[in-house]
Amino acid sequence: MGKFKPLLRRVQKVSALICLAISFFCGINLTACTSENSSPSGTNYYTPTVSREFLYNYYLLFYHYNDKDKYLGKPEDYVGKLSEEQETALSQKGIPWDYFDLYYMYAQMNDPYTYYLDPAHAVSRIENIYNSDKIFGSGFELDSTLISEKYVIKKVIPSSPADKAGIKVGDEITAIEGIAPTKELIYRRLSTDYEGETITYTIKRDSTTLTIPVVLATFLSPTVELSFKDSIPIIKILEFVQTTSNERGTYGEFMDYLQATQNYKSTVLDLRNNRGGNLNQCVEMTKVLLSKGDTAINIILSDADTINKRQIKNTITAVATDDGFASNRYFVILANGMSASCSETMIAGIVSNKKYPVIGTTTYGKGIGQHIIVTPSYSYVSITDMKTYDKNMVSFHKVGIVPDFVISDNEQALEKAIELAKAKSFIRIAGYGTENTGHFAKAALEPDSMPGFYLLPGEHIQ
Incomplete structure (x- = not known):
């Protein structure tokens, strides 16, 4: 960190x-x-x-x-x-x-x-x-449940029990506790146990047979996924979190996948259904895609002037001090109506500088940020104290970011993104919305406030 x-x-x-x-x-x-x-x-x-x-x-x-x-x-x-x-x-x-x-x-x-x-x-x-969500288990995924009677590992989550035990992508499970998993039901029963218990896997790796014990435990989930379609990398960011399966958080996961795909000239960045998270994480990730001198974000922050006993407004600007690791790569961005807050901040930071295309539907339109505080009584407080703007001091708040290609079907949107990633030539022409997305009441009457009585938001209490 x-x-x-x-x-x-x-x-x-x-x-x-x-x-x-x-x-x-x-x-x-x-x-x-x-x-x-x-x-x-x-x-x-x-x-x-x-x-x-x-x-x-x-x-x-x-x-x-x-x-x-x-x-x-x-x-x-x-x-x-x-x-x-x-x-x-x-x-x-x-x-x-x-x-x-x-x-x-x-x-x-x-x-x-x-x-x-x-x-x-x-x-x-x-x-x-x-922290990201916690997961219980061994921490690997199979290429499919059963491929021609073979159980082949396609993914190992970093810092999971499987990763710590030494299991690797491509390993074939030939036995669990000495029993061959000839059917899916047998595999699932043999792979299930309580936290702290050990499951011993017999692994075929190339021409070598290994016996690897895995101690089941709870671990932090990853927040970034990498896949490929038609030889184009697709990096999907689920949320922005300070600590995940990677000790550097979502930023660390993102960097690992960018480095793993550094020889590719274009990449699809999937931010659909990403509702935001840690601002520092998404701003640092944005800088990785920008050139030296580009502005990732402008923030107007409500701050305390305790000497004069008043609230003041401070403007904070985050600028890329060097060319980012992927500043020369062409990106196509996938977004939808559930892309909100930090994910919108990242999109705005990228497209206001690089003019990369956005595919999908208009984003949520949350251009405000909150500061989380744990009070002396150990209560939890969230306070809206920030407004976010792009490099041109333009806000997407309440109106969202408009895609260059409006496609609501997920598969069709991905197909279009792959097409544009292959061509590497489209320059963004769309901007921000002009109509209220409807997520903030009476926005047309009071554009800088969010009227509406929220006595006890059920989602926070639950």
Whole structure:
């Protein structure tokens, strides 16, 4: 990870800033202090006594929520305001009563990506902030379940039990625990066991027979896949995560596959159904495809000025300082309506510089970013504090990225992408959308905000 220079280093300091802000503004009496314009300075106004956790979160929103001037009121606006029906609904979802006001406050921010999870509901989310999904098993895949009575390994997941044991692509399984897997049912039964148990495989590798014990365990899943069609590499990115089966995360997996295909002149980059993830990962991956001096992304960040007790806007620009590893390769990009957030950021960074073609359907249109914070009480907070723009300071937010060739059928889209990758000549002519994708309410009336009441987003609680 030494290669990374975190794009949002200032964002990572937010917890210390907010802790300082709370102690400076409110001392130890834990009563909120705001002025009439919601600025924590000047005349103090009486509010009900609230918890340290409530104040901590109030100032997180005050300093970092993009639209706090429109939606964040005084602390007392959120204390004891829930109706009996709303309190009952929260109770039925297992929300402790002393967190009701916090859920209500975050709901009023009118942004589904700005939300709060109390400690009980945050546990699983906190565990997976930086990691890809966990998989249990041996960590290899067969060329097919059965090929002419042979079980041949076509893929071994890095850092999986099979990889650590020494199993390689091309190995043929001739026996499991000494028994030949003559049928699919026998193979599956012999390959199943509990975590920590050992399965011994007899492997035929070239002219050598090996006995390899594999200890079943849980491991992190990969987030990048490599395949080929008509001699064209297809690199599919599922999400952007800091730690995966590769210790360098999605970036590391991406680089491994780019290096493995470095002799190819063109590649299909598949970002369909990629809903985003870690911003640093996708920006560094974008730079790999750009030339020296190209701008990967511009970010307007809502940040804290605790000296003057106000929110400020900082512009951050990520520029490729050298030619990227694949800067001379021709890419064709596959995208669809579920390509969102970081995947859109990567697409915009590539096509605004390189003009490579995009195939599929208009993307989701999420040109905003969130900062994830674990509070002192071990609650989980997501706050929208960024707006992203391409090299020309143009945003795809709410309108998405329009493909050069609109093809909704996945196989047909791939066929077109392969055709363009072979020709290596098409120059992108499409741009961003002109109509609201419909994922943010009332966008036409209030283009910089996302009105709509989100009391308790079910997907976050579940």
